[in-house]
Amino acid sequence: MSASDDLYQEVILDHSRNPRRYGCPLDHTHCAEGKNPLCGDEYQVYLTLDEEGVVRDASFEGAGCAISKASTSLMLEQLIGKHHEEVHALFETFHDMVTNPNGNHDAKELGKLAAFSGIWKFPSRVKCAILCWHAVRNALDGKTTASTE
Amino acid sequence: MSKADTTLLDVRAQFPCLDQKVHGKRLAYLDSAATALKPVYVIDAVAHHYTNESANIHRGVHHLSEKATAAFEAARETVRAHLNAAHAHEVIFTSGTTDSINLVAQSFGQLEIGKGDEILVTEMEHHSNIVPWQLLRERTGAVLRVAPITDNGDVDREAFRAALNERTKLVAFTAVSNALGTVNPVAELTREAHAAGASVLVDAAQAVPVQPIDVQALDCDFLAFSGHKVFGPTGIGVLYGKEGLLEAMPPVKGGGDMILSVTFEKTTYNALPHKFEAGTAHIAGAIGLGRALEFVRGLGYGAIEAHEATLLADALNALQSIDGLKLVGTPANRKGIISFLIDGIHPHDLGTILDQEGVAVRAGHHCAQPVMQHYGVAATARASFSIYNNHDDIDQLVAAIRKAQEIFR
Ligand SMILES: Cc1ncc(COP(=O)(O)O)c(C=O)c1O
Numbered sequence: 001m002s003a004s005d006d007l008y009q010e011v012i013l014d015h016s017r018n019p020r021r022y023g024c025p026l027d028h029t030h031c032a033e034g035k036n037p038l039c040g041d042e043y044q045v046y047l048t049l050d051e052e053g054v055v056r057d058a059s060f061e062g063a064g065c066a067i068s069k070a071s072t073s074l075m076l077e078q079l080i081g082k083h084h085e086e087v088h089a090l091f092e093t094f095h096d097m098v099t100n101p102n103g104n105h106d107a108k109e110l111g112k113l114a115a116f117s118g119i120w121k122f123p124s125r126v127k128c129a130i131l132c133w134h135a136v137r138n139a140l141d142g143k144t145t146a147s148t149e
Numbered sequence: 150m151s152k153a154d155t156t157l158l159d160v161r162a163q164f165p166c167l168d169q170k171v172h173g174k175r176l177a178y179l180d181s182a183a184t185a186l187k188p189v190y191v192i193d194a195v196a197h198h199y200t201n202e203s204a205n206i207h208r209g210v211h212h213l214s215e216k217a218t219a220a221f222e223a224a225r226e227t228v229r230a231h232l233n234a235a236h237a238h239e240v241i242f243t244s245g246t247t248d249s250i251n252l253v254a255q256s257f258g259q260l261e262i263g264k265g266d267e268i269l270v271t272e273m274e275h276h277s278n279i280v281p282w283q284l285l286r287e288r289t290g291a292v293l294r295v296a297p298i299t300d301n302g303d304v305d306r307e308a309f310r311a312a313l314n315e316r317t318k319l320v321a322f323t324a325v326s327n328a329l330g331t332v333n334p335v336a337e338l339t340r341e342a343h344a345a346g347a348s349v350l351v352d353a354a355q356a357v358p359v360q361p362i363d364v365q366a367l368d369c370d371f372l373a374f375s376g377h378k379v380f381g382p383t384g385i386g387v388l389y390g391k392e393g394l395l396e397a398m399p400p401v402k403g404g405g406d407m408i409l410s411v412t413f414e415k416t417t418y419n420a421l422p423h424k425f426e427a428g429t430a431h432i433a434g435a436i437g438l439g440r441a442l443e444f445v446r447g448l449g450y451g452a453i454e455a456h457e458a459t460l461l462a463d464a465l466n467a468l469q470s471i472d473g474l475k476l477v478g479t480p481a482n483r484k485g486i487i488s489f490l491i492d493g494i495h496p497h498d499l500g501t502i503l504d505q506e507g508v509a510v511r512a513g514h515h516c517a518q519p520v521m522q523h524y525g526v527a528a529t530a531r532a533s534f535s536i537y538n539n540h541d542d543i544d545q546l547v548a549a550i551r552k553a554q555e556i557f558r
Contacts, residue, residue, distance in 0.1 A: 003505050007501065008556050039512070039528055041527070064495065066494075066498045067498065
């Protein structure tokens, strides 16, 4: 398998072609923009948290490369039902996986997101994979724009 | 063997950077519009300076300083001759095209441009020929006008003429577009601008590597280019300016070398070109740039242009044979810079897959976001060709694009 095939695994191609949780909801409690001016990626993520701070709904809109789109789609699928503290913890785990080949992240916890485990070999693309994660974190922290230029 | 491969037959051997594998593949370097590779002839000149005559210039009486000063000023003379400027002191060394344009925006701006005065640029400019004028607009209340491009990627000449008026103080445009490859009719645009009473700045960053420039024949008032795009070092560039204008313009940086005498009451500025060269210059860079221009002269623009034209025609043919490939910009007169899109593959993903196949292209907005906005895209892939490229590079590019299409099928 070539490095390109390793990066563009079927699950990533699938989610980039048919992103899940795509669209603008009628209502949301949190929202933020994810922007990478260098490659022109631009997304909006919307979250709805209940009173306990658990993610009840999540969706996104926008345009960008396959990596950023698939990462956002796969991420949002996993956020449903998670408490915002668990979301922050998942961010750290994912961040560790995509930047640190020697990290001791728990692959089980990441589920399908493990498809991005080889991306540290493509330093210029790590920011694509992590773009909307920053947006989600900012949305939860009450900020509205994330940029990974 | 085709003509393009024979005219510059030995050129590849002079670029050591080509002699390497990338991800286990032969390197097809198709990003010369971002920066050109360096020939041994230039690398050796820079090394020679640091090895044998590393000294400051214009200030030492000792042997090494005199040698370094002579080499630095010889480089200035090489630039003068290359551009056919009337005087060597019309050649100011800067850190690059960006620095040169900013110098004009600050100094000529201070001299000539006030509230309500107009600066005209085209829609195809690099950000470095847009933002300095926006900063000037903020400082002075000047107006920045834009001459649009046609969908082919040519300057809309009628709109350009219509935008000129008695308030136009400066017209700044690129000679060759870094995003579309368009070759602009510099002499004609300059004549029209002059007829309206405006001065003219030409961004020649992409032009100097591929076509001869004669500033007296063009009659432009300023011309800017970078060393690194013409096989020279990074961090060095040139601002050419007409003597009378440069004499009248105030310095923008103060420091050593740009003064004749300093007291706390009054400082007398040095003569041209030193007035605009405060501080220790990029001496090795200037020497390397001089060598790079000698290298270009040695090859000859005739051979360079013939080689590029053949490669460009073949590349356009090969690319257009790919289903789902769309060219961005089809200007009437173009150089070896091709922007394109592939159906269903974001340029950034394409760039990554091409890189894995040893093919270096640029993916992004190419510092020309207004061009991207014109075509309604966020980014394109861009392949650019230089003297060391050959048909194998085109074949490798096409094969790599097909591979990407396979992955994304
Ligand atoms: C047309 C054009 N103008 C200006 C520049 C800026 O050159 P530099 O970054 O060397 O200052 C470039 C290079 O990117 C260019 O292609």
